[in-house]
Amino acid sequence: MIFRILEDQFAQKAREARDADRRFMQLALALGRRGQGRTWPNPAVGAVIVKDGVIVGRGWTQAGGRPHAEPEALRRAGEAARGATLYVTLEPCSHFGKSPPCADAAIAAGIKRVVAAIEDPNPEVAGQGHARLRAAGITVDVGLCAAEAAFDHAGHFRRIRDRRPHVTLKLAVSPDGKIGAAGGKPVAITGDAVRDRVHLLRARSDAILVGIGTVLADDPLLTCRLPGMGAHSPVRVVLDQNLRIPATSKLVQSARETPLWVVASELAEAAAVTRLGAAGAQIIRIPPGGTPGLDLPAVLHALAEKGITRLMVEGGSRVAASFVSSDLVDEVWLFRGAEAVGADGVDALDALPLSKITQSQAYRVHASETFDRDTLTIYGRA
Ligand SMILES: NC(=O)c1ccc[n+]([C@@H]2O[C@H](COP(=O)([O-])OP(=O)(O)OC[C@H]3O[C@@H](n4cnc5c(N)ncnc54)[C@H](OP(=O)(O)O)[C@@H]3O)[C@@H](O)[C@H]2O)c1
Ligand SMILES: [Zn+2]
Numbered sequence: 001m002i003f004r005i006l007e008d009q010f011a012q013k014a015r016e017a018r019d020a021d022r023r024f025m026q027l028a029l030a031l032g033r034r035g036q037g038r039t040w041p042n043p044a045v046g047a048v049i050v051k052d053g054v055i056v057g058r059g060w061t062q063a064g065g066r067p068h069a070e071p072e073a074l075r076r077a078g079e080a081a082r083g084a085t086l087y088v089t090l091e092p093c094s095h096f097g098k099s100p101p102c103a104d105a106a107i108a109a110g111i112k113r114v115v116a117a118i119e120d121p122n123p124e125v126a127g128q129g130h131a132r133l134r135a136a137g138i139t140v141d142v143g144l145c146a147a148e149a150a151f152d153h154a155g156h157f158r159r160i161r162d163r164r165p166h167v168t169l170k171l172a173v174s175p176d177g178k179i180g181a182a183g184g185k186p187v188a189i190t191g192d193a194v195r196d197r198v199h200l201l202r203a204r205s206d207a208i209l210v211g212i213g214t215v216l217a218d219d220p221l222l223t224c225r226l227p228g229m230g231a232h233s234p235v236r237v238v239l240d241q242n243l244r245i246p247a248t249s250k251l252v253q254s255a256r257e258t259p260l261w262v263v264a265s266e267l268a269e270a271a272a273v274t275r276l277g278a279a280g281a282q283i284i285r286i287p288p289g290g291t292p293g294l295d296l297p298a299v300l301h302a303l304a305e306k307g308i309t310r311l312m313v314e315g316g317s318r319v320a321a322s323f324v325s326s327d328l329v330d331e332v333w334l335f336r337g338a339e340a341v342g343a344d345g346v347d348a349l350d351a352l353p354l355s356k357i358t359q360s361q362a363y364r365v366h367a368s369e370t371f372d373r374d375t376l377t378i379y380g381r382a
Contacts (some may be wrong), residue, residue: 092133202312
């Protein structure tokens, strides 16, 4: 009988400890997401330090990718880190980059246990961070909330494993399947609440990409215009083989405040390259790839080389269709508005039916939301 009671008490304690671990890791994940869109080329990591059930330090990767999350949390914890547990959403780094390894900082601070959500696939780390901690006598538990961490770090993982960014396609589609009006006439497909959600997605992306057709039709600015979040604007990228982008466009006019990268063919005129360069834009030249437009795998590779981990594709019709048919879309944010545009409007995916996304075995619904009269369905890879 007495053994039974002790056994029950033991099981209860273990359950409570697991629940506490999960709660602290959820907090670390939420902190990590604060950095999304601003830490590239580094992953946006979150860290929490807990001693005797009390949070003594919190940190997340800072803009530009440094300091990393762990030294931020350790700095706040100070002496309280001694004997504490560190919860971190990605394996602590083990290599000397621009800063000393976080594994060493945790050892020096006297951390007793590390709970890491997932191993870092970066070959410079890849298990060595955990090994270094274990060699110093620290208990290391890996895998708590691993699926959520993999989702949050999708950009970093994709860039390391496939040498391209994680691609999120955003489409705002009318009930009759259109994303724009005929002849470039301005038309609002969705309302104000959706606009805010899109701007938040922009803030969480490292870069945002459109085709030159959208620039010529809409003259967009593509910044994040949520109050106080201007500095969260992503790098703006335009696919424009022959550098047709007008010097008077909002994108070019604002290139000195918010980076503008124009991706062109190697055959684009040198004079246009000089003109745009003088206006503050960067030109990325891509060799011809045998397809009518720019070779998308080469474009994505070039963006990853420059450090982009999370890319938002905002259209238009032809660019969206190219990404979908090249199987380069990892996530789709499909907003649906309430007002029809009319048969002469611009089709969502050019010649492709929207069912290439909505009915495809390749995608499954990840989440959905409602905004006034509009809806959002988020699809992820199946
Ligand atoms: N509702 C929405 O969510 C939304 C969002 C954005 C835009 N839109 C609408 O979409 C319309 C514009 O769409 P659009 O199809 O005309 O233009 P687009 O898709 O923005 O741009 C197409 C152009 O991009 C260039 N390009 C370079 N490489 C490409 C590649 N690999 N694949 C495809 N294009 C490539 C090509 O021009 P070059 O050969 O000259 O390089 C091509 O003509 C507008 O009506 C706009 O309002 C709607
Ligand atoms: Zn680190």
